[in-house]
Amino acid sequence: MNELGSVRITTVFPDTNFIACVEASSHETNLATWIRHNEVLVKRQLNELGGILFRGFDMPDDSSFLNLVRTLPFESVDLSQFEEATEREKVATNLYTTTAFPASETISLHSDYSSSLDICQYLCFFCLTPPEAGGQTPLADNRRIYQRLVHAYRQQFEALGWRLVRYYGTGLGLDWQDTFLTDSRQAVEKHCQQHDVTTHWDGDELRTTQTRTAVIRHPETGEKCWFNHIAFWHVANLHPDIADAMIDAVGQEKLPFQTFFGDGSDIPDSVAHHIRDILLEEKRMFDWQQGDVLLLDNILTSHGREPFSGDRSIRLAAFHKVKRE
Secondary structure (H helix, E strand, C coil), X not given: CEEECCEEEXXXXXXXXXXXXXXXXXXXXXHHXXXXXXXXXXXXXXXXXXXXXXXXXXXXXXHHHHHHHHHCCCCXXXXXXXXXXXXXXXXXXXXXXXXXXXXXXXXXXXXXXXXXXXXXXXXXXXXXECCCEECCCCEEEHHHHHHHCCHHHHHHHHHHCEEEEEEXXXXXXXXXXXXXXXXXXXXXXXXXXXXXXXXXXXXXXXEEXXXXXXEEECCCCXXXXXXXXXXXXXXXXXXXXXXXXXXXXXXXXXXXXXXXXXXXXXXXXXXXXXXXXXXXXXXXXXXXXXXXXXXXXXXXXXXXXXXXXXXXXXXXEEEEEEECC
16 A cells, blocks of 8 residues: 555555555545646556556546546547447547446457557546446456467467458448448548458448457557457357347348458357456456546456446546557
8 A cells, every 4th residue: 555645545456466546535636636746657557557546536527527538648539530339429529428238238348449550548437427236347457368368379369360340231230320420431431441441332231341460569568468359249259149149130241240360260169268268257346436537558458347227327538549550
């Protein structure tokens, strides 16, 4: 435990020395001011522990969080520049709700926009309204995930990368108009050309394909991190009843998401299950409190969402766009 001015610094998950916890001794302590005065410490904790949970500060509402977002020492990122996989609402400029998904369902661990050429390095979450029960944001260390993968699998993914194939227009996922925020095919084509995404149209239905690295080095620490949606979107990791129903409805080729090795070859179900199991074993959780702010390094740390009851309002802002190597 470390005392620094009006805060106490510990770790959220001491068993893995993962995610710092900076807790204010008084709700009158202003978080934006504290971060500004301790910017070097904040960046070091992000690099070393993957994220920081700020708790007990003066953070009652969206307005206070917006003030914090505008003063963080990182450049804001407009998420409309990215291809969305699920719906989220815009609350204010560069401020969004988290993913709209049924409260009864789990959102598996992932790092946001891992299929993009541009990477959001930092994500900042704000708990406006904690759920009555459940609704945790589970976290996992992408460095540990990479290290725990079977060596042969790591080598194969590092050599080949991974491929994401998305299909739009069947009603099972977002339409391309909602993903690309346009009704213009020409605008979609331009975006895809600029972001190394290939397109194939079939009437008003669209298939896109993008091949990316599965492992990236952290831009500051140089550490290798597992950074992809391979297990998240692999059909073998869907509930069997859901997978069967989707395939019966549209066929395997028109599933909204499919993942492959970067050369287009199939990823065996056993490999997808191996990755899934490691993610589950590495998952760590904490309960949200009103006013909590969670600042994550999106490259070092993956996140998800547990099922919940009651209202749950978590805000999201993204920062510091970096180019994928």
